[in-house]
Amino acid sequence: MSADTSSSAIGEVQGASLYDVDNPAPYIEAPRKRTSKTPRSTRGNFEMAAWLFMRLSGIVLVVLVIGHLLIQLVLDGGVSKIGFAFVAGRWASPFWQVWDLLMLWLAMLHGANGLRTVINDYAERANTRLWLKGLLYTATVFTILLGTLVIFTFDPNIR
Amino acid sequence: MPAGTLYRGREGMWSWVAHRVTGVLIFFFLFVHVLDTALVRVSPEAYDDVVATYKTPIVACLEYGLVAAILFHALNGLRVIAVDFWSKGPRYQKQMLWTVVGVWVVLMAGAVYPVLGHAAAELFGK
Numbered sequence: 001m002s003a004d005t006s007s008s009a010i011g012e013v014q015g016a017s018l019y020d021v022d023n024p025a026p027y028i029e030a031p032r033k034r035t036s037k038t039p040r041s042t043r044g045n046f047e048m049a050a051w052l053f054m055r056l057s058g059i060v061l062v063v064l065v066i067g068h069l070l071i072q073l074v075l076d077g078g079v080s081k082i083g084f085a086f087v088a089g090r091w092a093s094p095f096w097q098v099w100d101l102l103m104l105w106l107a108m109l110h111g112a113n114g115l116r117t118v119i120n121d122y123a124e125r126a127n128t129r130l131w132l133k134g135l136l137y138t139a140t141v142f143t144i145l146l147g148t149l150v151i152f153t154f155d156p157n158i159r
Numbered sequence: 160m161p162a163g164t165l166y167r168g169r170e171g172m173w174s175w176v177a178h179r180v181t182g183v184l185i186f187f188f189l190f191v192h193v194l195d196t197a198l199v200r201v202s203p204e205a206y207d208d209v210v211a212t213y214k215t216p217i218v219a220c221l222e223y224g225l226v227a228a229i230l231f232h233a234l235n236g237l238r239v240i241a242v243d244f245w246s247k248g249p250r251y252q253k254q255m256l257w258t259v260v261g262v263w264v265v266l267m268a269g270a271v272y273p274v275l276g277h278a279a280a281e282l283f284g285k
Contacts, residue, residue, distance in 0.1 A: 055243065058236045065229060073222060074273040082210050084203035087196075104193065111186035118179060139190060147193045150200050159203055 050113050057106045064103040088156035097151055104147040112140040170256045178235050181228040188225055219278035226270050227263075234259040 019025040029035060071090075073079055090096045115136050123129040166172055198206040212218055238255045242248040248255070 055240050058233075058240065062233045062237065066233065069226060069229065073226065074270070078273050078277055079214055079219070079222065080277045082213070084199060084206045087199055087206070107189055108193075111182070111189055114179075114182045115186055118183060143190055143193045146197050150193075150197045154199060158200070 054110060054113060057110045061103070061106055061110060064099060065107070067099075068103060088154075091151070091154050092156065101148065101151050104151070105144060108140055108144045108147075112136060170253045174235055174238070174256050174259075178232060178239070181232040184228050185225070185232060214277065216278035216282050219275055223270065223274045226274055227267055230266050230270075231259070231263055234263055 072082060091100075116133060119129055119132045119136065123132055195206075195209050198209055213222070235256070238252070238259050241255060242252050
């Protein structure tokens with residue numbers, strides 16, 4: 001830099017204001033601020049809905065699953081009593097059919113969404129994520145449909 | 160702590176890790192559990208044969224582990240909901256974790272006899 005006789009350290013462009021009270025600077029919107037000109041988001045609120053679903057289904061599952069554990073593993077002899085006859089006895093009642101059906105759907109969807117999050121977090125390559133999630137969704141749909149079919153078509157007199 | 164990491168250790172991070180690990184374990188069990196229950200549509204014998212393996216001492220220990228995973232995931236899940244929706248939740252997240260651990264220990268102690276009693280009777284006699 002050549003010797004400068006000016007005592008000011010501020011250069012000409014920086015120092016002189018282009019704007020004053022009569023000629024104000026144009027107002028610049030904050031980045032990402034939603035205005036009337038912003039196009040509608042095409043992403044939707046899926047992630048927020050998934051987040052909310054985890055909390056709502058979680059509360060219901062606490063009741064359903066702990067009740068299930070009490071019945072199957074703790075009360076009346078614990079696991080030793082379980083057998084075809086025990087299942088037939090419980091599914092004779094629509095109450096327990098609905099209980100198990102709701103538990104199946106909520107637990108599978110809650111677990112599938114949890115695993116989706118885990119895959120998104122740790123699988124760094126796009127292709128790996130695609131395949132893992134494809135496998136996850138296939139297994140989830142299969143399991144939900146199979147479980148639903150079993151509850152609805154259960155036949156105590158199969159023999 | 161290494162630079163540039165999101166992992167902060169202590170109660171917050173380790174409860175999150177435990178929540179993930181237990182969640183994944185429970186999901187894999189759920190998949191197997193729906194398959195074994197589906198055997199009621201095959202025949203009573205097929206179902207009873209598979210359920211017999213659930214009554215062996217080794218699988219009883221796995222069931223105790225499953226109960227441990229489910230109870231932690233359930234209690235910590237309620238804590239996560241409190242952190243998200245209760246205005247003072249984030250401030251008390253550590254206290255809430257130790258409450259979760261305390262309740263979990265009590266429930267796990269209570270589950271020893273119901274879940275493992277059958278296996279103990281089989282191993283050591285009544």
